[in-house]
Amino acid sequence: MIRAPASRADFEARLRRIGDERYHDKHPFHALLHGGGCTPDQVRAWVVNRYYYQSRIPMKDAAFMSRVESPALRRAWRKRIEDHDGTAEGEGGIARWLRLAEAVGLDPAYVSSAGGVLPATRFAVDAYVRFVREASLLEAVAASLTELFAPKIHAERIEGLLRHYAFADDRSLAYFQRRITEARDDVAFGLAFVLDHADTAEKQDAAAAALIFKTDVLWSQLDALHAAYVLDAGIPPGAWRPGDGLRESAA
Amino acid sequence: MIRAPASRADFEARLRRIGDERYHDKHPFHALLHGGGCTPDQVRAWVVNRYYYQSRIPMKDAAFMSRVESPALRRAWRKRIEDHDGTAEGEGGIARWLRLAEAVGLDPAYVSSAGGVLPATRFAVDAYVRFVREASLLEAVAASLTELFAPKIHAERIEGLLRHYAFADDRSLAYFQRRITEARDDVAFGLAFVLDHADTAEKQDAAAAALIFKTDVLWSQLDALHAAYVLDAGIPPGAWRPGDGLRESAA
Numbered sequence: 145m146i147r148a149p150a151s152r153a154d155f156e157a158r159l160r161r162i163g164d165e166r167y168h169d170k171h172p173f174h175a176l177l178h179g180g181g182c183t184p185d186q187v188r189a190w191v192v193n194r195y196y197y198q199s200r201i202p203m204k205d206a207a208f209m210s211r212v213e214s215p216a217l218r219r220a221w222r223k224r225i226e227d228h229d230g231t232a233e234g235e236g237g238i239a240r241w242l243r244l245a246e247a248v249g250l251d252p253a254y255v256s257s258a259g260g261v262l263p264a265t266r267f268a269v270d271a272y273v274r275f276v277r278e279a280s281l282l283e284a285v286a287a288s289l290t291e292l293f294a295p296k297i298h299a300e301r302i303e304g305l306l307r308h309y310a311f312a313d314d315r316s317l318a319y320f321q322r323r324i325t326e327a328r329d330d331v332a333f334g335l336a337f338v339l340d341h342a343d344t345a346e347k348q349d350a351a352a353a354a355l356i357f358k359t360d361v362l363w364s365q366l367d368a369l370h371a372a373y374v375l376d377a378g379i380p381p382g383a384w385r386p387g388d389g390l391r392e393s394a395a
Numbered sequence: 396m397i398r399a400p401a402s403r404a405d406f407e408a409r410l411r412r413i414g415d416e417r418y419h420d421k422h423p424f425h426a427l428l429h430g431g432g433c434t435p436d437q438v439r440a441w442v443v444n445r446y447y448y449q450s451r452i453p454m455k456d457a458a459f460m461s462r463v464e465s466p467a468l469r470r471a472w473r474k475r476i477e478d479h480d481g482t483a484e485g486e487g488g489i490a491r492w493l494r495l496a497e498a499v500g501l502d503p504a505y506v507s508s509a510g511g512v513l514p515a516t517r518f519a520v521d522a523y524v525r526f527v528r529e530a531s532l533l534e535a536v537a538a539s540l541t542e543l544f545a546p547k548i549h550a551e552r553i554e555g556l557l558r559h560y561a562f563a564d565d566r567s568l569a570y571f572q573r574r575i576t577e578a579r580d581d582v583a584f585g586l587a588f589v590l591d592h593a594d595t596a597e598k599q600d601a602a603a604a605a606l607i608f609k610t611d612v613l614w615s616q617l618d619a620l621h622a623a624y625v626l627d628a629g630i631p632p633g634a635w636r637p638g639d640g641l642r643e644s645a646a
Contacts, residue, residue, distance in 0.1 A: 209457035
């Protein structure tokens with residue numbers, strides 16, 4: 145028996161519910177971070193680990209483009225890589241993240257070497273890049289729709305960090321400020337693509353599963369961070385430890 | 396026993412010899428095409444098949460970028476995708492190739508659907524994309540060095556086509572004119588990368604083998620074209636036949 149697909153509006157509501165239930169703005173680590181409860185070292189651990197995610201996003205987007213046959217779709221997607229890599233040294237989202245790293249006392253060269261990243265972070269992020277390389281284009285775009293929920297968390301983060309931490313200012317938080325606009329542009333395109341292409345019940349299920357997968361990718365990174373650096377469950381061998389990778393004036 | 400790597404100059408000479416011996420400017424189909432010996436249908440068969448190669452180049456470049464961890468290297472490579480896809484509809488190398496298709500009487504929509512492409516063309520081109528996805532970054536860049544030999548063939552082609560074919564003019568040949576400059580820029584970067592990174596005899600061998608592989612990719616496409624449309628060895632089932640995919644005024 146053939147199931148009818150949900151209406152466009154109902155399907156969009158289903159995707160948005162996934163964010164309500166599973167997006168990592170609900171994670172206790174974020175409550176701690178945004179509420180000013182993190183120690184400087186806990187903020188550093190977050191910056192070190194989240195860098196790995198940031199640094200793989202343009203690779204993920206290139207993996208997507210490597211499977212797209214339409215020049216028009218590649219053109220639309222190319223902006224994401226430009227946003228992260230910039231057009232010159234020191235520009236783009238990755239460079240802005242390294243400015244945040246510097247502001248919290250870390251050596252940008254250490255952070256950009258991806259040294260000290262928790263194994264669980266690597267596994268989760270690498271799983272996302274592999275997913276985009278291997279799943280359907282529809283699923284790959286659906287996985288990017290966590291951006292639907294990102295502007296809100298970026299805005300909350302900017303407000304929370306500015307209120308509670310001395311390192312926070314326009315320069316160090318430029319990454320989040322910029323992502324609010326970029327993510328809005330990207331997600332309008334991605335959401336329209338998913339709503340247009342998920343034209344059967346099976347494809348809607350696959351797109352929803354992809355978005356759930358992506359919320360798992362984000363959530364599990366915070367779980368690992370929280371366990372290692374907040375709950376004192378133990379820092380795995382080779383992972384960042386307080387005192388590692390500090391810039392000279394902070395050491 | 397450890398072999399010493401060749402000097403930078405000797406290694407570059409080795410790479411250039413590969414072009415002298417194996418680049419597809421030596422293929423009899425190109426002699427026929429550039430000398431004015433192709434029928435309109437043979438030119439069309441070439442345009443249809445070569446389109447498939449063109450259309451996969453940005454996907455190949457994205458596959459490369461999906462494996463590059465350095466934002467600076469991704470930034471340098473991004474230009475290649477921009478060159479092929481352009482920044483708006485109707486711009487870029489792929490759109491310029493479709494103008495050539497139109498000039499030789501083909502429907503651009505037919506050509507861009509990649510209908511009628513010879514199976515051997517698909518296999519060769521897909522093997523190249525897969526190679527870039529799976530081999531080392533050094534080998535992937537080395538494979539791109541057929542561009543070392545491209546400006547010469549583009550210049551010869553422009554001259555030969557203008558002299559011998561009524562369809563040839565600045566508009567229809569814009570693809571080749573533009574590639575002369577683009578390929579020169581790209582190859583300067585790629586050659587420096589390969590000379591810098593092939594710092595052992597083994598890596599030099601791997602880079603040379605990658606370049607040979609790429610000359611095979613190009614040569615085998617012309618072999619298939621030549622056999623099917625010049626030597627009358629037979630057009631495979633499903634491949635383009637004279638009369639297919641013509642634009643209305645040419646039909």
